Amino acid sequence: MLARKLTREMDGTSYQGIYPGNWTQQRSQLSLDFVDPKSNKVIFESDPGYRKVFELYQSIYLIPGMLTTLNGKDGFFKSRQFAMYVNWLTDVLYLFEDAHKSGNPLSWDMMRLPYFTEKPGIGSKVDVHMLMVTAQSKQKYEAMAVVGFLTSSEAVQVAAAKTGRIPAIQSSEAQKQFGANYASVKDKNTKAVFDTKMAPLWNYSPYDVQAMYPPIEQAMKDVMNHKSDVNTALKTAAEKTNKLIEENPAR
Numbered sequence: 026m027l028a029r030k031l032t033r034e035m036d037g038t039s040y041q042g043i044y045p046g047n048w049t050q051q052r053s054q055l056s057l058d059f060v061d062p063k064s065n066k067v068i069f070e071s072d073p074g075y076r077k078v079f080e081l082y083q084s085i086y087l088i089p090g091m092l093t094t095l096n097g098k099d100g101f102f103k104s105r106q107f108a109m110y111v112n113w114l115t116d117v118l119y120l121f122e123d124a125h126k127s128g129n130p131l132s133w134d135m136m137r138l139p140y141f142t143e144k145p146g147i148g149s150k151v152d153v154h155m156l157m158v159t160a161q162s163k164q165k166y167e168a169m170a171v172v173g174f175l176t177s178s179e180a181v182q183v184a185a186a187k188t189g190r191i192p193a194i195q196s197s198e199a200q201k202q203f204g205a206n207y208a209s210v211k212d213k214n215t216k217a218v219f220d221t222k223m224a225p226l227w228n229y230s231p232y233d234v235q236a237m238y239p240p241i242e243q244a245m246k247d248v249m250n251h252k253s254d255v256n257t258a259l260k261t262a263a264e265k266t267n268k269l270i271e272e273n274p275a276r
Contacts, residue, residue, distance in 0.1 A: 031108040032090045039106060044097040045085055046111035048245050049237075051078045053150035054141060058227045059236035065270060067236050069244075069263040077141070079248055079255045086249045093249050105131070111138065113152055114218060118189040118204065125209035134213050137220040148221030154190075191218065231275035240265035 028042030045051075055074040060067055069075050085091065101110040102120045110117075114135065124130050138148045156175065158168045175181050182192040183199045187206040192199035200219050204210030230236070244262035247253035253261070 026084075026088075028085060028109065029088050032088050034090065039090055039092065041091055041095070041100070041107050042088065043085065043109040044095070044100060044107040044111065045082060046097060048078055048082055050111065050138070050149040051081060051141075053227075054138070054144060054147055054224050056150075056225045056227050058230070060230035060232045060270070062228065062230060065230070065232060065275075067232075067241075067263050067266045067270075069241060069259045069266070075259055076255060079245065079259065082245060083248050083255055086251070093246075102131070115152075115189055115191065118207065118210070121209040122207045125207075130209060135217050136214065137217045140221060144224070146220075146222055147224050149224055150226055151223045232270045235269040235273060236266050240269070 026042075031040065031042035033040055052074070055078070057072055057074045057078075058068055061071075086093065095104075095106060097107070097110060097112065098117065098120070101107040102117075102124065121131060121133065140147050156172045158165050158172065162168050176193045179194065179196050179198065182194050182196055183202050186192045186196075186199040186203045189204050189207065189210070191203075200215075203215045203218055204213070240262040244253070244258035248255055248258050
């Protein structure tokens, strides 16, 4: 594992091979449901996908020298203690440009999100940024026409792609122009942005809000901090979340 090779201490500073980001990205790659629609109970223990994701994070944080106290963005862009950083590209692209403009650029490149063997070529779920027309609008049809133009015009989508936005349409020109407005992106492997397919969304349940916070988040923290094994963490999260669901039935 490359992350293991790159995790070390040099001149009194700890360097980590990878910051894997939020585990929900990997969960979304497997399109894991939160709740069984028949029983209205969470599937943290019954679906092997959760074990796979938890064991992945466990293996990363069992690397000697890995810490959970470093903020990912600060650790990568400020102190520069992370060799690899997993995150939504649009959320951090401007930081590469800021570093470039400040005269302290990072030596970096990008690659596609690694995928699971049983889901070849599948990245994480779509991260939707939406334009909506409210019910209070007095010009609904006109507003919707503007939304339709912005999301379908190739010229508009090419312009958006130049600023590091994933185009909303299939356009080879927009893909080619991705990040073109940023000097820091010049000659980078922008093809990686489009190398995976978006994962299908999981089956929605009215209990997803109870299921995605906070017991399962605490379970992952406990595994990362070596306070719990995967089996116990998932079992505890399931018990606590099922209780939340029982106490807060869907209306």
